[in-house]
Amino acid sequence: MKPKSHRGWWVIAAMLVAGCTGNEPVIGPSSAGVESRGAPQMPRPIKPGMAAAPGAPTPQKFQLPSWPQKWDVNNREPHGVAFGVTQPGPVTVDVQSQGAPVVVALVGAGPQSVQQQLGSGSIRLTHQVTPADVQRSAIWKVGIALAQPGGPSAQAAGTIAVQSPPADMNTLRSQIQAQNTPHPPLDPQSAARAKAATDASFQAELAKFKQEQTARRAAIAAGLQSLPQMQAARARLQGQVKSRTIESGDAEERIFAPREVDL
Secondary structure: OOOOOOHHHHHHHHHHHHHHHOOOOOOEEOOOOOOOOOOOOOOOOOOOOOOOOOOOOOOOOOOOOOOOEEEEEEOOOOEEEEEEOOOOEEEEEEEEEEEEEEEEEEEOOOOOEEEEEEEEEEEEEEEEEOHHHHHHOOEEEEEEEEOOOOOOOOEEEEEEEEEOOOOOHHHHHHHHHHHHOOOOOOOHHHHHHHHHHHHHHHHHHHHHHHHHHHHHHHHHHHHHHHHHHHHHHHHHHHHHHHHHHHHHHHHHHHHHOOOOOOO
């Protein structure tokens, strides 16, 4: 079943979107505000021809997360983990949870969740990855957060296991390196044009909203002005109906009244 709107889900969404757009590697636990609980993260790649900074750690070979993993969440800290999907096939997420109810969300090629579920105990999410999903992104994520954060004692813990088609390490490495590559900044003219286009679109929407609001207010005012006339017409109609009823009653009395018969 799909849960209603919960604060926990919005925390998950913000966390996972940050993982999609940030500069940090995303294989393994995601979110900068979440403590690492899975496989070691891949260090930031060194560009060709660039010497490593003094004292910098030697780049290590990154690994996919191993399952099952332990997790725990509270009011301040959700949990997130990323994994690779480089070919179509079924993805299954099994979560064992103890404590307060949680929201578990599976996020695929886009920022929207493809599956989400609220509950406690055993929670399972399933999704069939399509070739189009793989073309958009090979990095998928699972987020866990409290469904209804309460007091300081509100918390939950458990384990998570993900089953997915075997991932190609070269594809994942390419996507991670692409995420870590800084985008060239826009030149001032392009930035100004983009800002002008955004402002123009906003002003157009604002003008449209004001026009619709003015039209609604005019319709309400017209309705209020015609209200006395409608009430007067209704009163006249009720008076006519009452008069006809009285006349009809008088006629019935005349018809059915006893008459004297001369013998």
